[in-house]
Amino acid sequence: MAEIKTEAPPSYDSEDLEQNVPDTNPQNDSRYVTSRASPYNVMPIEMDCPHCQNHIVSHIERVAGVLPWIIFGICAFLGLFLFIIPWCFCCVPFFLEQILDVNHSCPACKKFLGRFSRV
Ligand SMILES: [Zn+2]
Numbered sequence: 001m002a003e004i005k006t007e008a009p010p011s012y013d014s015e016d017l018e019q020n021v022p023d024t025n026p027q028n029d030s031r032y033v034t035s036r037a038s039p040y041n042v043m044p045i046e047m048d049c050p051h052c053q054n055h056i057v058s059h060i061e062r063v064a065g066v067l068p069w070i071i072f073g074i075c076a077f078l079g080l081f082l083f084i085i086p087w088c089f090c091c092v093p094f095f096l097e098q099i100l101d102v103n104h105s106c107p108a109c110k111k112f113l114g115r116f117s118r119v
Contacts (some may be wrong), residue, residue: 040104040116051111058104058113065101067118068093
């Protein structure tokens with residue numbers, strides 16, 4: 001009744017499968033992993049627009065993301081209890097380019113392309 005199939009010669013098959021794994025991985029995946037995030041940066045990038053297919057240089061717009069609000073909260077908190085930070089300083093993060101997010105849009109079709117986020 002019981003057929004023992006443990007002594008299976010197809011061990012070669014499994015080895016072949018393992019060897020084939022790296023070959024079947026598309027290169028796009030590895031590039032995506034190494035970049036770790038969106039390809040968008042604080043600077044305009046040259047790319048093909050996925051909406052209008054034009055070769056464009058992205059138009060950037062700085063917007064307040066999460067980070068300014070965090071700094072705003074810390075400043076407000078410290079100012080409330082320590083009175084060493086003027087509360088008007090809390091608005092400064094929203095004007096610092098270094099901590100603002102950057103939205104990329106297509107100059108041709110005005111479509112939103114992507115966002116560079118600080119957090
Ligand atoms: Zn476009």
